[in-house]
Amino acid sequence: MSPTTTRIHLLPPTPPTDRTIEICLYHKLTALRHAALRSSPAAFSPLYRQEAFKCTTPDGRAEAWTFAAVQGPCAKNELEKDGKGEGEGEGDGQGEARHGEVDKVEKVQVLEADLDALVSGEWVGIVTLIAPPPAGDERRWEINWLYVLPHARRKGMGRRLLEAAVGYGVRESRLRGRERAGFRLQVATGNVGVVGWYERLGWRVRGECVGGLEMERWVGGEVEASDRV
Numbered sequence: 001m002s003p004t005t006t007r008i009h010l011l012p013p014t015p016p017t018d019r020t021i022e023i024c025l026y027h028k029l030t031a032l033r034h035a036a037l038r039s040s041p042a043a044f045s046p047l048y049r050q051e052a053f054k055c056t057t058p059d060g061r062a063e064a065w066t067f068a069a070v071q072g073p074c075a076k077n078e079l080e081k082d083g084k085g086e087g088e089g090e091g092d093g094q095g096e097a098r099h100g101e102v103d104k105v106e107k108v109q110v111l112e113a114d115l116d117a118l119v120s121g122e123w124v125g126i127v128t129l130i131a132p133p134p135a136g137d138e139r140r141w142e143i144n145w146l147y148v149l150p151h152a153r154r155k156g157m158g159r160r161l162l163e164a165a166v167g168y169g170v171r172e173s174r175l176r177g178r179e180r181a182g183f184r185l186q187v188a189t190g191n192v193g194v195v196g197w198y199e200r201l202g203w204r205v206r207g208e209c210v211g212g213l214e215m216e217r218w219v220g221g222e223v224e225a226s227d228r229v
């Protein structure tokens with residue numbers, strides 16, 4: 001079997017003009033989300049509403065970007081660089097972000113608008129990043145729907161997806177004139193075992209919320225008093 005590698009892709013910001021491609025991507029995304037609900041029902045809120053592509057929420061509130069980890073053939077130059085295929089290379093080992101060092105975001109390469117790879121590859125993981133609401137606190141970003149298929153877990157994919165989303169949010173935040181960005185996510189009550197994993201990646205428990213715990217991570221800029229509110 002030929003070696004494969006897994007790359008992180010940003011889904012196109014608007015639905016592709018080619019309807020066949022659009023349906024294909026949408027099918028893959030929903031298939032993975034269905035798999036997420038089937039295999040880890042306790043991890044996700046039934047109130048989930050996010051759409052596939054960069055979008056506003058149904059109430060016009062926020063923008064969202066979804067990232068997919070997509071398995072496909074390994075290019076020759078990648079093999080030469082890494083000396084191996086799946087699971088190795090830029091995403092291996094421990095992330096740079098460690099507990100207490102919340103400023104460091106692991107650099108994860110994100111490919112944009114590679115429709116061929118998105119259509120032909122196997123999607124093994126997803127995560128969605130949501131921008132702060134226009135009229136709210138401009139620094140508060142939200143992460144949801146982090147999911148990796150069971151067979152692809154424990155190879156650093158979850159960490160890479162999370163870091164890709166946070167890194168993207170940090171860059172978007174800077175484009176909006178904000179050096180400091182705060183990220184939040186919710187861990188459902190039935191899934192609190194994952195809290196330690198987030199903590200190792202620089203997140204901390206902020207407190208309880210409806211249905212579980214809220215976690216946060218701040219990146220960049222000066223600490224402000226309102227960060228703890």
Ligand SMILES: CC(C)(COP(=O)(O)OP(=O)(O)OC[C@H]1O[C@@H](n2cnc3c(N)ncnc32)[C@H](O)[C@@H]1OP(=O)(O)O)[C@@H](O)C(=O)NCCC(=O)NCCS
Nearest residue numbers: 040043146147148153154155156157158159187193194197
């Ligand atoms: C959480 C998740 C995304 C991690 O994906 P991954 O690709 O396995 O992540 P990584 O390879 O970067 O890290 C693996 C580590 O995560 C930890 N981990 C993941 N889920 C965990 C859980 N529920 N409880 C305890 N530890 C967990 C393990 O400690 C593992 O480390 P180990 O290999 O030393 O045992 C994946 O397990 C998943 O999709 N879970 C179901 C959905 C979910 O819980 N999403 C998060 C919603 S808040």
